[in-house]
Amino acid sequence: MKTDQLNKLTAAAAEISLASARDSGELGFTARSFVLATLPHSKPKEQEIERHNGDHTVTLMAKQKVGLPYGVIPRLILCWLSTEVVKTKKREIVLGDSMSEFMRKLDMVPTGGRWGTIKRFKDQTEKLFRCNVEISRRTIHEDDGLIQDQDVGFRLSESREFWWSYKPDQKELFDSTVTLSEPFYEELVKNPLPIDLRALKALRKSPMAIDIYCWLTMRLLSVKKPTLIPWESLQQQFGAGYPNTAKGRQNFKDNFKKQLKKVLVVYPEAKVSVPDGKGGLLIKHSKPHVEMLK
Numbered sequence: 001m002k003t004d005q006l007n008k009l010t011a012a013a014a015e016i017s018l019a020s021a022r023d024s025g026e027l028g029f030t031a032r033s034f035v036l037a038t039l040p041h042s043k044p045k046e047q048e049i050e051r052h053n054g055d056h057t058v059t060l061m062a063k064q065k066v067g068l069p070y071g072v073i074p075r076l077i078l079c080w081l082s083t084e085v086v087k088t089k090k091r092e093i094v095l096g097d098s099m100s101e102f103m104r105k106l107d108m109v110p111t112g113g114r115w116g117t118i119k120r121f122k123d124q125t126e127k128l129f130r131c132n133v134e135i136s137r138r139t140i141h142e143d144d145g146l147i148q149d150q151d152v153g154f155r156l157s158e159s160r161e162f163w164w165s166y167k168p169d170q171k172e173l174f175d176s177t178v179t180l181s182e183p184f185y186e187e188l189v190k191n192p193l194p195i196d197l198r199a200l201k202a203l204r205k206s207p208m209a210i211d212i213y214c215w216l217t218m219r220l221l222s223v224k225k226p227t228l229i230p231w232e233s234l235q236q237q238f239g240a241g242y243p244n245t246a247k248g249r250q251n252f253k254d255n256f257k258k259q260l261k262k263v264l265v266v267y268p269e270a271k272v273s274v275p276d277g278k279g280g281l282l283i284k285h286s287k288p289h290v291e292m293l294k
Contacts, residue, residue, distance in 0.1 A: 001261060005205075009265040012202035016266060021196040021290050028200065029082040029192040030214055031184070033058055033135050038211045040070035040241055052236045059134040062127065069127040072207050073120060076106045077128055079200060085180065085188040095162070095176040102176070107201050129157040129178060154183040193218050194290040199266040209259040211238055213289075216263065216270050220286035230280040256281075 001009075021027040037051030037058035047068065048061045062068045084093045096102040100110040103121055111117050136151035160178040180188075195217055203209040215237075231253055235242060239252035257274060260281075264270055271284035 001258075005262075006265070009202050009262055012198050013266045013268065016196060016198050021194070021198070024198070026197040027083075027290065028079055028195050028197040029086045029188070030079045030195055031082050031188055032191055032193045032218065033133075033187060034075075034078055035193060035211070035214045035218055036237070038238060039074055039207070040068060041207045041239075042241060043070050044068050044241065049240065051240055053233075055138045055140075057136045059136070061132040061134070062130065066130050067127055069124055069131055070207075071120075071124065072204055072210065073108075073124040074128040075207055075210050076108070076200070076204065077125060079195065079197075080106050081178075081180070082188050082192055083197075085185060086192050089189065091158070091182070091185045092177055092179045095178060107204070129155075129160055131156060133184075152183050154181045156181060156184050158182070196266075196290050199289070202266050203262060206259055206262065208238060208255060209262045212256070212259055213263045213267060216267060216272065216283075216286075217289045220270055220272070220283060221288045223283055223285050226282060226284045228275075228278055228280045228282050234281060 015024075018024075033056075036053040036056045039060070040049065044067075047064050048059065049068065051058045051060075060068055081093060085091075096105065103110045103117065108117055108121065110121075113119075132153065132155055134151060134153040136149065139148040139150070140146075141148065158179045158181045160176075162176045193214065195214055199213055200210060203213055231249065234256060235244075235249065235252045238256060242248040242252040260272070260274075264272070267289045269287040269289065271286040273282050274280075275282050
């Protein structure tokens, strides 16, 4: 880890230790379904992908001309949307009267040009709001041997109206809005996952680091005894884009451990380790990084 990167993570950890997310006004939320099975980290070649986590499967589908969302930006948008829903209890979310206002809410600096944030932000917002999602779960009832299959399909947005100028700081006459679909809204309202936005901002350069952080905030609270999660299962959840070859599996393992080190700087209470010769990640019940909702 580079020195400047470690310094930023350490500074964020120090700030987090001084006050809780709620007391500091940095309490955020995200959608559990996208923590159990994550969005792609890099641009996928296919228009339909599946992510697996135990008995949960999340399928993402997109039109070819639109493509699937990927990378850091849609993750930040999901967190911001989830936080707004929990605050307002409304399906219609006001994005702001200019692109730059919305981007600054996500702690992004609007920049132009071919490689600037404006073009990437507009592209990923389009992909995310037009993406179709299917969440399925298979439950085996051991008492009677029955198998229960459940699934729900939806788009994240039911409708949207954007009034964004090509000039990011130009104010528009109307507010841009998105109305979330009923299933997605209900998921966010009934069972949001609390996160610390200071940790999210510190990790925002890496989509995998964001995924690992959100997952640990949820998983470490519920685990009852030390549990070893095989690398194969972790790759299905976090690294499905890596090829299922010896080299692909090793590359995923190396990157996961690299990103995990960053996460543990801002979440030092997390009791996780990579024991030699065990073939996976060992997790233990830990103090939650964010206080649970009452």
